[in-house]
Amino acid sequence: MTSPPVKLISECFIKPPDNGLSENAKQHIHFTPFELPFLNANYSQKGLLFTKPPPENQDFSITTYLDELRRSLSATLTHFYPLAARLATRKQENPHSYVIYIDPENSPGVKFVYATVDVNISDILTSTHVPLVVHSFFDLNHVINHDGHTLPLLSIQVTELNDGIFIGGSVNHLIADGTSFWHFMAAWSETFRSKEQVRCFKRRAIERYDPIINLPFTHHDQFIERFKHPLFKERFFHFSSATVSSLKAKANTECNTVKISSLQAVAALLWRCVTRIRRLSDESETICKLVVNNRCRVNPPLSDDYFGNPIQTVRGTATVEDLMGHGLGWTALRLHEAVGNHDNTAVEKWVESWLKNRVIYKFSGMFHPNVVHIGSSPRFDMYGCEFGLGKAVAARSGGANKADGKMTMYPGRNGGGSMDVEVCLLPEHMKDLEDDDEFINALNDQH
Template identity: 25%
Template sequence: MSSSSSITLKGCYTVTPMEPTWRGCLPLTEFDQLGIAIYTPILFYYRPPQNWLTPPTKIATTLKHSLSKVLVHFYPLAGRLRSKGNKHFELECNAKGAQFIEAESSLTLSDLGDFSSSSDNYRSYLFPQVDYTLPIQDRPLLIVQLTNFKCGDISISLLASHAVVDGQSATHFIAEWAQLARGEPLKRVPFLDRNILHNKEPCNGVNECKFDKPPLLLENSDSNVEEERKKKTTVAIIHVSKAQVERLRKIANESWNKPSNERNYTIYETITGHIWRSACIARGLKIDQPTVFGVVVDFRSRVKPSLPKKYFGNAIVNVVATSLAGDLMSKPLGYASSRIKEAIEKVNDEYVRSTLTDYIKRDYDRTLMYGYTVPFYRNPNLGAVSWTMLSYQKFDFGWGEEVYVIPGIHNILEGETYILPSSQVDGSLMCFICLQEVYMSAFKRHFYEGVIELDSLSKL
């Protein structure tokens, strides 16, 4: 097994469903197809009480046993992808199982810091690795790694295939797994029929497609675009208190005129608007530089009829907010929030059907390249995925709730942001953002100056 100087992989096991499951092939929707090569990483850090540390195998045994039980209900994650030709795949439910890895580490939580340093490669070893040399039909769709730290703490990290799950589905799975690990019955049965999206009626012609186009490039940059993209990147964690969140939201809603019958800007629209304009200033963009902000929108409740709440699959679509950098930098925060709000609100049943039938099926390669696997990020653009509504916090497998949770930021894209509730669960937020290293200090300065006195941004 491979290892770093601080983390050693001790064993690798296959965990199959405890009981016989349905065998056969499930169709993948076009939204699933776009995530074929992507695995979503997430890590939970725990401090189990002493009674869970003896014998040393107790936690691993509990996790493997409960994983075997939960895969009976979530059996697509125990299957494999199979090619149908023409770059399309289907999901073969064959109960081949998930991969479970055990590792040991001499590190402690204080050694890990806030995970934002890109120079400490050992952090990536806390996440399982996908063996992309294997044929796709042999790759597990779910990979779990349990890391035991010498201090008695543990981490549980997961890689779940984006062809099978989106954020809501992954959350649902982890919650039910924890439920069974605690000895409690399954609470919410997943809805596994993906034909519900295949039955959407197409729009009348590709000209009516409303799917967002590929991202804009550095059109007005003085430097070579390719050289600009090669600049070293770094990740920072921006902490925003509940009071700061409320202050920003109040300013956003009061600083930009909108019809009286329109709803107020959400926390997401407020925070991302502030991130967008702060990054434009930090990057030194010209006032006539076009920039876009990519947003991932869950459409379960936006289509007609609504999808079942526990629909197990991908029900997300990328949209973009657009603006000139100069407008973002000179106008109040509410303007940036209004651009993001407008992008989100255009996702309705017609938009989803247009995306599903007209654009993706007719222009699949282009969508695969720009619409999902290379989202609307990178200078001068940004994008943000919000985990604030996904209940990613507080999963108790029997030894208490996690003390820390992070996305897999060791492979985060430049311009990409993850927004999570803080570990204190007090209404504060953590924003994991990746930018080119040369701009990060300026970004943090402008971001926090804006939190303290937002009006100062327009004077910079």
């Protein structure tokens, strides 16, 4: 189906109220070793699809609604002021210095876009694969984090469908991971509803190393890479509470343990099934990468509402022959051990290693035909963000940071431990996954 065009109606920039910022809010904010390696990553793009109040609801006006969104966004930015900033680079020749930081001053603010599209909610939800038009519900497509020097660190696009409203955020991935982004969205939603601010930005220097990190470059051309992935299909698969419970029980029973989590069990299923449909040689090494949150792993730990991007990936590895020759539990245990081994000692060791060789990742080498990459989290309270429209009917993402083998985890709309998984695969592999017996049987297992 040809995607209808999304029509841009208006755009503006939103800043915190002039009298709302303290002197502290004007200070430079420096990045950590967890963040700087991702200068080449795309902005993170997540959003929520809501049902629009029906025409007979005389109290609803899209013009008034947009005004309220802008007002509450400005109020929220008082407490999340770095989102209204820009990146800056300070260079010095003798002694050499190349430092990238967040500069809250002299920025136009957060971009706010209003657009319309001739599409119904049912066009999004009943399509087997995610329609390409969904990518147009987000601003700042195809840009990388380093572009935050000249582009906003956050752009909000509100797209009005025939019977729905989509609120999509594109945020610089240096400044915010999923935990931080949904923390901000929850704060904005609460401010919209209550007219009061109840959450705020929290960030402190992570101890044990200099907060100002000098990069070994003289110009950004020395590390910038813009990588275009091949076309792939996207599809959402729903794992009911019963399905998740069944997979978790099966994995734990096979390993005679109770340690394997729901996420590890679902990830193990994805790793096994995607590896099978790729038809790799038996001796090939296959990898499952899991994004993990370092807040609780460093010592002393960071608070849950620490604002930043303190994430890393851990990996389970196995030959194709071993992965296919063993069951779900064996596979899940590989992932459980990888997560369990990622403690404060492992984090410190990685930080020390990176500080000795301050590399910026090239994303052309991060996705590979043998890799399954699992990001985001079903624990994020996405559906708690209502913006005066009631519970969202769906959560969706843009086209950023995706490739063959990328899996994105969401909470199921009905809660209870259910999950939705957004699967990205090459078209021929997607078709095979949809016919894979182990995968389909797991989805249909309600006992």
